[in-house]
Amino acid sequence: MSAVLESGPSLEIGGVAYEVVMGIECHVELKTETKMFCGCRNIFGAEPNTNVCPVCLGMPGALPVPNRVAIELLVKAGLAFGCQIPAYSKFDRKNYFYPDMPKDYQISQFDMPLTQGGLVSFWLPDGTQGSCRLTRIHLEEDTGKSSHAGSRDGRIAGSTHSLVDFNRAGVPLMECVSEPDIRSAAAAVAYLEALKRTFVALGVSDVKMEEGSLRCDVNLSLRPVGQSEYGTKTEIKNMNSFNSVRRAIESEVARQAEIIASGGRVQQETRGWDEAAGTTHTMRSKERAHDYRYFPDPDLTPIEFAPSDVTRLRESLGRLPQIYMDRLISEDKLSIVQAQQIVDTPGLAGYYDAAVALTKKPQATVNFVLGDLSRLANETGVAVAASHLGPESLAELVGLVEAKTINSKTAKDLVTRLWSEGGSPAAIVAAEGLGQVSDTGAIDALVAEVIAANEKTVADYRAGKTKVLGFLVGQVMKQSRGTANPTLAEERLRAVLDGGAS
Numbered sequence: 001m002s003a004v005l006e007s008g009p010s011l012e013i014g015g016v017a018y019e020v021v022m023g024i025e026c027h028v029e030l031k032t033e034t035k036m037f038c039g040c041r042n043i044f045g046a047e048p049n050t051n052v053c054p055v056c057l058g059m060p061g062a063l064p065v066p067n068r069v070a071i072e073l074l075v076k077a078g079l080a081f082g083c084q085i086p087a088y089s090k091f092d093r094k095n096y097f098y099p100d101m102p103k104d105y106q107i108s109q110f111d112m113p114l115t116q117g118g119l120v121s122f123w124l125p126d127g128t129q130g131s132c133r134l135t136r137i138h139l140e141e142d143t144g145k146s147s148h149a150g151s152r153d154g155r156i157a158g159s160t161h162s163l164v165d166f167n168r169a170g171v172p173l174m175e176c177v178s179e180p181d182i183r184s185a186a187a188a189v190a191y192l193e194a195l196k197r198t199f200v201a202l203g204v205s206d207v208k209m210e211e212g213s214l215r216c217d218v219n220l221s222l223r224p225v226g227q228s229e230y231g232t233k234t235e236i237k238n239m240n241s242f243n244s245v246r247r248a249i250e251s252e253v254a255r256q257a258e259i260i261a262s263g264g265r266v267q268q269e270t271r272g273w274d275e276a277a278g279t280t281h282t283m284r285s286k287e288r289a290h291d292y293r294y295f296p297d298p299d300l301t302p303i304e305f306a307p308s309d310v311t312r313l314r315e316s317l318g319r320l321p322q323i324y325m326d327r328l329i330s331e332d333k334l335s336i337v338q339a340q341q342i343v344d345t346p347g348l349a350g351y352y353d354a355a356v357a358l359t360k361k362p363q364a365t366v367n368f369v370l371g372d373l374s375r376l377a378n379e380t381g382v383a384v385a386a387s388h389l390g391p392e393s394l395a396e397l398v399g400l401v402e403a404k405t406i407n408s409k410t411a412k413d414l415v416t417r418l419w420s421e422g423g424s425p426a427a428i429v430a431a432e433g434l435g436q437v438s439d440t441g442a443i444d445a446l447v448a449e450v451i452a453a454n455e456k457t458v459a460d461y462r463a464g465k466t467k468v469l470g471f472l473v474g475q476v477m478k479q480s481r482g483t484a485n486p487t488l489a490e491e492r493l494r495a496v497l498d499g500g501a502s
């Protein structure tokens with residue numbers, strides 16, 4: 001095989017540079033109390049077929065009533081990405097038969113969606129910024145859910161019978177359609193993370209892939225760099241985590257590259273991702289476009305948006321995570337991973353901001369927040385913001401370390417103690433004499449003690465085993481109850497040992 005998949009977005013097939021072209025369609029369930037067109041509850045995990053009514057079961061004569069909250073949540077999501085909000089929009093019927101869709105059509109939006117355009121910006125792990133244009137974000141209703149029983153892997157092939165749960169039928173569903181701007185698996189994941197972060201911050205959705213509240217399909221094709229026409233694309237489905245998205249893309253790129261390298265043609269089709277096998281497989285060929293016979297839903301009136309409605313929703317957005325992340329990276333100089341952790345961990349952003357406002361030392365502060373404090377949060381199950389170590393105490397602690405009043409060892413011990421007991425670090429340091437000892441005379445006295453007590457180690461050092469120095473420094477630190485300035489302790493030890501005095 002002559003296809004070489006490089007780490008970056010370009011790859012070489014038979015001596016020709018190719019690029020990967022991807023667009024992503026995401027379906028996101030909106031976090032509303034009730035379904036899109038009826039009063040049934042919108043909750044995950046209820047007993048099958050308990051949250052249903054004549055409307056969402058598609059009974060003859062039942063009439064839909066649109067959920068205003070769902071429409072507003074979707075418009076907020078669009079505004080967060082700079083989408084245009086047309087003054088006039090409508091619902092259409094998308095006609096197709098599927099056993100988990102009781103009406104035999106899905107209420108969706110065809111040519112006049114609630115939002116158009118928009119741009120999603122994101123940071124890539126290598127420190128560069130990327131972006132992807134949105135075609136539209138529209139509103140539709142979810143279908144029910146089929147389960148196939150009796151087969152090894154839950155797929156319909158080989159199953160003995162199928163069950164259908166209509167609790168999900170009619171749940172408000174937002175479809176985000178991107179332009180084909182994505183060029184690498186890393187960019188695809190960064191794009192999805194940016195969507196997720198924003199939807200969670202806006203309270204639009206809880207975005208749980210494992211519960212199906214975010215589902216995405218990736219359209220992928222390859223083309224020689226510089227060619228303007230797109231290659232034949234395949235659509236990949238059934239990824240259930242961002243990590244599966246990354247793996248599925250890598251696997252599909254390698255598969256298409258191999259077909260091209262061997263002189264074959266990629267077939268247009270829908271392919272399913274098999275998590276266990278780590279490969280995609282044919283689900284259905286897509287040689288002909290579906291004819292969904294869209295037409296405006298006669299049961300639903302068009303949606304009109306006054307400029308004042310758009311302004312009100314825009315003003316309710318609050319601080320957008322992407323803008324906050326940009327600030328953390330550009331102004332606070334945090335790494336992308338650090339910024340992501342601050343933004344993505346609930347409650348951490350407020351804590352970090354409050355502490356940095358006092359310390360003015362973003363890096364020293366974030367090291368504590370994402371280091372010792374996050375570790376303690378994991379160990380104790382208590383959120384950083386809910387511990388006894390408030391941002392004011394942390395700021396005081398950072399100040400003590402920065403002023404070299406205490407060393408890092410003492411700071412670490414104090415963090416653990418303040419986490420459960422609270423209190424003022426400066427007061428504890430003063431009361432217990434934990435201040436760092438940087439007095440040469442005092443350190444020299446400790447050095448002399450340690451040298452006298454460790455004759456054999458000292459002899460080893462002088463015989464050339466210089467790595468025992470670390471042990472001797474440790475002994476000086478121990479003698480000082482952790483308060484000695486470690487750099488000075490090492491410097492004075494070296495002076496005595498290398499100088500030949502004892």
Ligand SMILES: [Zn+2]
Pocket residue numbers: 035038039040051052053054055056057170
């Ligand atoms: Zn219902």
